[in-house]
Amino acid sequence: MITALAAAILLQGQPAMDIEPQSTPRVVAALSQEVVEIRSDFAGAEIILFGAVTNMQAEDDLVIVVRGPEADLRVMRKERTFGIWINRAPVRFEDVPSYYSVASTRPLSDVGGFSALRREGIGLQHLRLSAPESERTEIRLGVEVTVSEIGEDIIEYRDAISRNRRRDALFAETTTGVQMLEGGLFRANVALPPATPVGDYEADVYLFRNGNAVAAGTVTLEVRKAGLERIIYNFAHTHGWLYGLVAVALALLFGWSAAAIFSRR
Amino acid sequence: MQIYLPIAEISVNIFLLLGLGLGIGFLSGMFGVGGGFLMTPLLMFIGIPPAVAVSTEANQIVASSSSGALAHWRRKTLDIKMGLLLLVGGASGSIFGVQLFAFLRSLGQIDLIISLCYVGFLGIIGGLMFIESVGAVLRRNRARHASQPVSKRRKRRLIDRLPFKTRFPASGLYLSVIPPIIIGFFVGTLAAIMGVGGGFIMVPAMIYILRMPTSVVVGTSLFQILFVTALTTFLQSAQNQTVDIVLALLLIVGGVVGAQFGARAGRHVKAEELRIALALMVLAVCTKLGWDLVATPADLFAILPLREGGH
Numbered sequence: 001m002i003t004a005l006a007a008a009i010l011l012q013g014q015p016a017m018d019i020e021p022q023s024t025p026r027v028v029a030a031l032s033q034e035v036v037e038i039r040s041d042f043a044g045a046e047i048i049l050f051g052a053v054t055n056m057q058a059e060d061d062l063v064i065v066v067r068g069p070e071a072d073l074r075v076m077r078k079e080r081t082f083g084i085w086i087n088r089a090p091v092r093f094e095d096v097p098s099y100y101s102v103a104s105t106r107p108l109s110d111v112g113g114f115s116a117l118r119r120e121g122i123g124l125q126h127l128r129l130s131a132p133e134s135e136r137t138e139i140r141l142g143v144e145v146t147v148s149e150i151g152e153d154i155i156e157y158r159d160a161i162s163r164n165r166r167r168d169a170l171f172a173e174t175t176t177g178v179q180m181l182e183g184g185l186f187r188a189n190v191a192l193p194p195a196t197p198v199g200d201y202e203a204d205v206y207l208f209r210n211g212n213a214v215a216a217g218t219v220t221l222e223v224r225k226a227g228l229e230r231i232i233y234n235f236a237h238t239h240g241w242l243y244g245l246v247a248v249a250l251a252l253l254f255g256w257s258a259a260a261i262f263s264r265r
Numbered sequence: 266m267q268i269y270l271p272i273a274e275i276s277v278n279i280f281l282l283l284g285l286g287l288g289i290g291f292l293s294g295m296f297g298v299g300g301g302f303l304m305t306p307l308l309m310f311i312g313i314p315p316a317v318a319v320s321t322e323a324n325q326i327v328a329s330s331s332s333g334a335l336a337h338w339r340r341k342t343l344d345i346k347m348g349l350l351l352l353v354g355g356a357s358g359s360i361f362g363v364q365l366f367a368f369l370r371s372l373g374q375i376d377l378i379i380s381l382c383y384v385g386f387l388g389i390i391g392g393l394m395f396i397e398s399v400g401a402v403l404r405r406n407r408a409r410h411a412s413q414p415v416s417k418r419r420k421r422r423l424i425d426r427l428p429f430k431t432r433f434p435a436s437g438l439y440l441s442v443i444p445p446i447i448i449g450f451f452v453g454t455l456a457a458i459m460g461v462g463g464g465f466i467m468v469p470a471m472i473y474i475l476r477m478p479t480s481v482v483v484g485t486s487l488f489q490i491l492f493v494t495a496l497t498t499f500l501q502s503a504q505n506q507t508v509d510i511v512l513a514l515l516l517i518v519g520g521v522v523g524a525q526f527g528a529r530a531g532r533h534v535k536a537e538e539l540r541i542a543l544a545l546m547v548l549a550v551c552t553k554l555g556w557d558l559v560a561t562p563a564d565l566f567a568i569l570p571l572r573e574g575g576h
Contacts, residue, residue, distance in 0.1 A: 038269055039269065040268050040269050040511070041266075041267065041268070041269065042267075042269040042276060043267040043269070043276045044276070071570065071571070072571040073568055073569065073570065073571060074373060074568075074569045074570075074571055075566055075567070075568055075569075076373050076566065076567045076569065077565060077566055077567075078562055078565045078566070078567060083559050084377075084381075084558045084559060085558065085559070085561070085562055086374075086377055087373050087374060087376075087377065087567050087569075090373060092571070156566070157566065160564070160565075160566030160568065161568060163564065163566075164564065164566070164568045165568075194267070194269075194275065194276035195274075195275060195276075197274070225271065228271075229269060229271040230271075232271040232272070232510060232511065233271045233272065236271075236272055236502065236506045236508070236510075237506050240502050240503040240504070240506055241499065241502065241503040243502045243503075243506075243508070243510070244498055244499035244500070244501070244502030244503050244508065245499065246510070247324050247498050247499075247502060247508050247510050247513060248324070248327055248495045248498050248499060250510070250513075250514065250517075251324055251325070251327035251328035251331065251495075251498070251513065251517060252327060252328070252331050252495075254328045254514075254517045254518070254521055255327070255328035255329065255330070255331030255332045255335075255517070255521060256331055256332060256335060258328075258332060258521035258522065258524075258525065259331075259332030259335065259336065259521075262525040
């Protein structure tokens with residue numbers, strides 16, 4: 001939460017530093033849907049992010065990053081022990097976005113410089129995946145750097161998270177996802193797969209000029225359970241014991257009524 | 266047609282779930298087994314989180330065992346005293362199993378333990394059942410030529426020397442209360458971890474360890490399974506919120522219908538051949554799970570949520 005807040009402050013502060021007074025670009029964005037409801041027929045959703053850029057120049061690029069609610073994860077590496085694959089060597093990652101998708105007008109490496117992308121956490125390569133328990137900070141050449149205690153292995157762990165999430169389409173990167181229309185208008189599709197977790201999402205639109213983000217706009221999205229799904233979920237989590245009794249009662253009802261129906265025939 | 270399961274939090278084809286319920290229900294009706302040992306692994310194969318699969322399957326077994334238990338209750342083909350003792354052990358085993366499940370999940374080893382339990386028990390039970398039923402078929406064929414008298418003499422075993430003996434009139438036994446409680450506890454623990462009723466362990470244990478007459482074995486086993494799975498469902502709901510009522514209802518609807526047809530189909534097949542088929546099926550599931558344990562996985566890393574179901 002604090003990191004998200006800090007990122008938001010950073011974002012708003014960012015363009016102010018690089019502004020050119022004669023053509024200050026501005027980004028305005030909106031979503032076709034600000035709330036996505038998960039009902040019993042939910043099998044993924046596609047929403048449209050659209051907006052406009054003022055004072056856009058021909059060589060400018062747009063990048064859209066959608067981030068889902070953050071959660072802590074444990075990543076374990078399987079190792080063969082007595083012929084059996086067993087989960088070992090856990091590494092705890094904190095505040096990993098449960099959903100992360102990037103869309104841009106051109107490949108990211110052409111859009112922005114390494115440090116600009118890294119600073120904003122744009123792109124699967126630059127997404128910040130921190131494992132604080134396996135890290136320590138050191139001063140090297142007068143600069144504070146983060147060093148992983150498991151060395152190079154941490155890269156494999158990070159790749160594993162990204163690979164795992166891409167498999168469920170929860171992490172995605174498309175280099176042609178943003179469509180530029182006339183007059184600085186743009187649109188992009190945001191695909192939410194069936195496994196989309198509930199929570200608050202944030203979509204950031206970055207305007208890149210000469211390799212740096214010069215303007216940004218943010219819209220928020222909420223994914224929530226609705227209808228019967230919401231009622232059942234809330235019931236299970238607020239009155240667990242009553243839910244259990246109902247579950248048992250329903251099972252008995254079905255079991256006995258089926259026996260009664262079939263024995264009469 | 267996809268349906269979003271509110272607790273499992275995934276979208277699954279509704280006909281796949283109904284079909285699974287129907288298919289496993291048919292087999293369980295035909296063979297007279299609960300089917301949990303087939304359903305729980307299958308639910309995990311289609312992507313239901315293990316914790317939800319195990320708890321929800323316990324809920325389904327409540328439905329599938331209830332009609333059978335009621336029928337045996339009416340016919341008085343169950344040993345209530347023995348059933349209650351097994352239940353005392355089973356209830357404590359279930360409570361222990363639910364805690365053990367949560368602990369193993371916190372270690373990130375629950376999938377491994379579930380698989381190992383399945384491979385171990387299915388391998389032993391399937392193997393023994395296969396050998397025994399093949400033997401029975403061979404004996405039957407031989408018996409056509411010469412019938413042999415069956416020895417009814419019983420040896421005095423370790424189990425007969427235990428204290429706290431009591432009479433079980435329905436079973437015609439004079440036995441210590443300790444073995445039923447221990448067996449009940451063991452099966453209750455396994456039921457909570459593996460998402461099974463435990464009939465496939467309970468029935469052999471009653472026949473070979475407790476030496477109960479076969480006429481009351483099935484009824485007593487169903488009686489115990491009904492109460493233990495009901496308790497497991499309740500505990501998992503109250504403590505872990507892992508029972509998916511939508512998933513359970515779909516499996517139950519398919520299951521109760523399938524079981525009725527299966528029971529009818531089973532009457533036309535000879536008992537020994539039926540047991541051989543069941544043994545082969547048990548061994549097939551065991552082999553598949555065992556293979557998954559030793560084969561090099563597609564992804565060498567596992568991503569585990571630190572707290573499941575919490576928001």
